[in-house]
Amino acid sequence: MVDFETMDPKEIIARRVSLEIRPKTLVNLGIGIPTLVSDHLDESLGVFFQSENGVVGLGHRPPEGMTDRHLTDAGGSFTSAVPGASIIDSAFSFGLIRGGHLDLTVLGGLQVDAKGHLANWMIPGKFVPGMGGAMDLVTGAKKVIVAMIHTAKGVSKIVPECTLPLTSQRRVNLIVTEMAVMAPLDDGLHLLETGPGYSVEEVIAATDAELVIKGDVPQMNLSLSV
Known part of the structure; x- marks a missing residue:
């Protein structure tokens, strides 16, 4: 039995996000923690992962010695392709994103x-090279999930108002950290779940933004993912 309280925080986040992915959907995974999400999904679900650099049908990360320098995700990390995958140019790729597909x-x-x-x-x-496809993805995808560590050097990343430049004016649908699952709604930022081993009080203390809490808040159920 997996002890989720001792699991790596990034794996907790990826595992929880995987529960939000429905079979036979087209999904884009950003750089960093999001790339771990596919490891928790079985290819039999028929989910096709898309990358801005022009791949539809990304597979799991290849084992050591099985990498192909011509097959990478948008962040330049080695990846694989599932049966039925397609290689397209970046214009077509962004057409999928901007077209709401x-x-x-x-x-x-x-x-x-x-x-x-x-x-x-x-x-x-x-120095950063630019926004990349983030602006298009937040604006164009039907649903947006943010997967990130809750704090950075002890400072909350969930804030009353962003001090960094916004990626998009559109609000995201769900925020998943190792400490909590939160949903921004019209009446505020709702705390939906706490992470393994965390209490509601600990989440509140680690969060600069005010949280809306209604009733008992359950702990993440991570045992259902593949």
């Missing part, structure tokens, strides 16, 4: 505010 995108985050606005592309004091 993605069922879901899972992205990392630097900050998310109480209204569900995401900031995930600029790190203060560090």
